[in-house]
Amino acid sequence: MKMLWVLALKEIRDGLRNRWIAAAIILLGALALALSLLGSAPTGSVKASDLDITVISLSSLSVYLIPLIALMLSFDSLVGEFERGTMMLLLTYPVARWQVIMGKFLGHVSILFIAIAAGYGGAIIIMTVFSGGSLDGWQAYVAMMMSSIVLGAVFIALGYLVSVLVKERATAAGTAIGLWLVFVVIYDLLLFGALLLDKDQLINQQLFSVLMLISPTDSYRIFNLSLFEGVSNAAGIAGIASEAGMSAALLLGVMSLWIVAPLLMTLVIFQRREL
Amino acid sequence: MSALIQARNLHKCYRDTHAVNNVSIELHKGDILALLGPNGAGKSSCLQMLCGVIAPSAGEIIINGEDLFERPGQAKQAIGYLPDTPPLYPDLTIEEYLTYAARLRRVKKNQLRPLREQAIQRCGLTGYSKRLIGNLSKGYQQRVGIAQAIIHQPEIIVLDEPTVGLDPVQIIEIRNLILELGQQHGIILSTHILPEVQAVCNRVQMIHQGQSVINKKMSELKKTEQANLRLQSPPHLESLNTLPGVQQIKEISPNYYQLTGKELSSSLAEISQHCVNNHWGLLELSPKENTLEQIFIELTSGEIPHAPQISDRDAA
Numbered sequence: 001m002k003m004l005w006v007l008a009l010k011e012i013r014d015g016l017r018n019r020w021i022a023a024a025i026i027l028l029g030a031l032a033l034a035l036s037l038l039g040s041a042p043t044g045s046v047k048a049s050d051l052d053i054t055v056i057s058l059s060s061l062s063v064y065l066i067p068l069i070a071l072m073l074s075f076d077s078l079v080g081e082f083e084r085g086t087m088m089l090l091l092t093y094p095v096a097r098w099q100v101i102m103g104k105f106l107g108h109v110s111i112l113f114i115a116i117a118a119g120y121g122g123a124i125i126i127m128t129v130f131s132g133g134s135l136d137g138w139q140a141y142v143a144m145m146m147s148s149i150v151l152g153a154v155f156i157a158l159g160y161l162v163s164v165l166v167k168e169r170a171t172a173a174g175t176a177i178g179l180w181l182v183f184v185v186i187y188d189l190l191l192f193g194a195l196l197l198d199k200d201q202l203i204n205q206q207l208f209s210v211l212m213l214i215s216p217t218d219s220y221r222i223f224n225l226s227l228f229e230g231v232s233n234a235a236g237i238a239g240i241a242s243e244a245g246m247s248a249a250l251l252l253g254v255m256s257l258w259i260v261a262p263l264l265m266t267l268v269i270f271q272r273r274e275l
Numbered sequence: 276m277s278a279l280i281q282a283r284n285l286h287k288c289y290r291d292t293h294a295v296n297n298v299s300i301e302l303h304k305g306d307i308l309a310l311l312g313p314n315g316a317g318k319s320s321c322l323q324m325l326c327g328v329i330a331p332s333a334g335e336i337i338i339n340g341e342d343l344f345e346r347p348g349q350a351k352q353a354i355g356y357l358p359d360t361p362p363l364y365p366d367l368t369i370e371e372y373l374t375y376a377a378r379l380r381r382v383k384k385n386q387l388r389p390l391r392e393q394a395i396q397r398c399g400l401t402g403y404s405k406r407l408i409g410n411l412s413k414g415y416q417q418r419v420g421i422a423q424a425i426i427h428q429p430e431i432i433v434l435d436e437p438t439v440g441l442d443p444v445q446i447i448e449i450r451n452l453i454l455e456l457g458q459q460h461g462i463i464l465s466t467h468i469l470p471e472v473q474a475v476c477n478r479v480q481m482i483h484q485g486q487s488v489i490n491k492k493m494s495e496l497k498k499t500e501q502a503n504l505r506l507q508s509p510p511h512l513e514s515l516n517t518l519p520g521v522q523q524i525k526e527i528s529p530n531y532y533q534l535t536g537k538e539l540s541s542s543l544a545e546i547s548q549h550c551v552n553n554h555w556g557l558l559e560l561s562p563k564e565n566t567l568e569q570i571f572i573e574l575t576s577g578e579i580p581h582a583p584q585i586s587d588r589d590a591a
Contacts, residue, residue, distance in 0.1 A: 006378040017366050085362030089423075092326040092356040093379040094348040274289070275328055 003095055007103025008110060015073070015111040024069055024111075028119025031065070032058055036127045050127060051137035052228070055144045058120070059224035062148050063217050067155040067180055069115070073108045074159025075176035076169045078270070083169055088275050097270050105156060105263065112152040120145045140228035147223050150255045154216045155180075157262040164269045187215050209246065216258040223251040277340060278303050279353070279431050279461040280325060285334035287320045287485075294320045295331070296485040300463075302431065307457040309472040310465040312482035313575050318465050319359075321482065322433055325463070326356045339430050352381065355429040359436040359465075361420025365409025369400055369419055372408055373426055380427035394422040397455075399448060414445040421449070425456065432456055435465045450475050469567045479567070483575045496570065500539055501563040504532045504546070507556025514553075519545040533563075 015021045035057040036050060078101075081087035090100060124141055162175045191211055195203060203211070212218040227248050280302035287295035295317045302308055312318045323329045325336060327347050336343040338350035364372055373391045382390055395404055398418040403411070408419055417437065424432055434453065438446045453475050456462060464476060472479060472493075479496055481489040489496075507530070509515065515524050515532065520542025523535040536542065540562060550557040 003379070006375070010375055013371070014364075014366060085358060085360065086364065088323070088328050089356065089358055089362050090379075091328045092351060092354065093376070094351040094381060095379055096348075275323070 004103045008107035011107025024115035025118040032123030049136035055140045070152040070155035071159045071176040074156040075172045078163035151220045154258040160266040161262040219251045219254045281337040286332045288332045298487045302461040307462045307476045308478045309476035316482045317485040353430045355424030356433045357420045357424045370404040376423040394426040398422040433463045488574045502534045505559035
């Protein structure tokens with residue numbers, strides 16, 4: 001465990017030095033504040049709390065932003081070290097290959113945790129102060145923060161898989177952007193396109209739910225928009241998740257699988273890779 | 276005395292290429308072993324196998340009494356490695372980088388600071404420890420590379436081309452450092468610079484086409500194996516074949532011969548006595564010293580008959 005922390009701390013230090021963490025905190029904090037201030041207008045008419053409305057807006061934006069930040073953190077973490085030769089030197093140290101991967105993962109998830117905790121967490125404190133101490137709907141907000149970290153971990157793991165599969169950083173960058181487009185934009189477009197074309201209604205609700213669950217970004221959306229009453233009422237999708245049998249555990253389980261599977265694949269490929 | 280490195284019958288195959296073919300390497304404390312060979316000979320593969328970066332297709336590696344494959348953590352702890360161009364982290368300061376390297380080398384917390392300072396001082400980096408590595412000259416980056424290799428005071432130090440790209444003053448400093456380190460550690464030095472080998476190494480192992488073609492002490496290598504002989508009234512060539520210690524005689528010009536023998540240097544007195552006793556008119560008997568360069572060219576210019584190929588599957 002000590003070795004994992006040594007490797008993780010190196011990544012965190014790099015994140016601090018390269019202003020990565022600072023940039024992410026400012027970006028996430030500014031977004032959370034802007035959305036909470038601009039998005040609080042309809043709260044009177046739909047009887048939802050400020051935080052519920054903020055969760056809806058933020059989770060919709062986070063679905064784009066968090067994967068992008070995670071992929072940018074992770075896409076070159078292995079291929080970059082292969083290119084620079086630092087990986088070869090690292091492997092002459094008494095460090096196992098799985099420790100290298102898990103140490104980096106721990107470090108990158110910590111960076112994301114710091115950014116989300118400071119960015120979104122800082123915003124909620126400011127909002128609470130401005131709204132006179134009201135914390136209605138804080139559970140949904142905290143759940144959104146936690147699930148954002150899980151979503152980030154999914155894309156960090158996917159970034160590693162890309163990073164171990166390719167031979168050049170440029171290829172890794174291109175592939176990471178492609179991956180982001182597929183999971184964040186194209187998959188949903190294809191899904192809705194298929195629904196529109198499905199005149200014989202072959203895609204029933206159950207199949208549609210499964211297809212939604214396959215995507216980690218959709219699991220994240222459903223988790224944040226439909227599991228808390230205030231949020232789901234305000235978002236107009238109350239009861240959808242429970243009707244489709246999607247519990248919080250199932251949604252988090254699916255996202256966890258998206259972390260474990262790419263990480264395991266990365267480990268297996270890295271173990272077999274000749275430097 | 277037990278060996279620091281005992282690598283036996285190493286093979287490394289990459290698909291169609293048999294990069295390392297039955298090479299054995301042994302290193303003892305106080306050895307500064309030069310690993311020589313032309314580009315693509317298999318030196319780097321050997322070094323990477325010894326350092327545990329790549330697995331051999333066949334063979335056994337014992338590092339400081341620990342099997343590298345059974346107990347890689349313990350075995351690697353005994354090695355410090357400097358690759359040819361030191362792959363460093365430009366965004367870290369020297370101090371941060373050495374701290375990182377020491378922690379990965381499992382240096383205890385209370386020993387970290389003194390060992391780091393010692394490495395900094397030994398590598399001539401005093402006063403630079405707060406500088407970013409990316410801002411250092413190549414020579415100083417090389418020193419940082421050596422510092423990370425010695426920070427945990429390993430029994431074995433593996434240096435791959437440690438003086439490439441350095442200016443003459445830096446080269447001398449690094450050579451002196453290697454000599455100093457060689458008193459307490461076992462060192463493997465891979466280089467193309469043959470005068471450097473003669474200046475610092477006490478053993479030489481040459482790799483050619485994946486095979487070990489020579490593995491000798493430097494003193495043995497320098498031993499005279501050839502001598503020139505000039506006689507006033509020489510006998511027939513067959514009679515000269517009876518000269519003690521001589522295995523081969525070649526007539527270079529009339530009355531002038533080149534003698535070759537395995538331990539010729541110890542036989543020179545007997546040869547001269549033999550010539551005098553037989554009244555051949557000894558005019559000259561001059562030992563001809565072999566330079567490393569000559570040996571290198573002789574041993575690496577020809578094709579080596581290939582041993583049977585071993586595939587990864589066979590080796591496994």
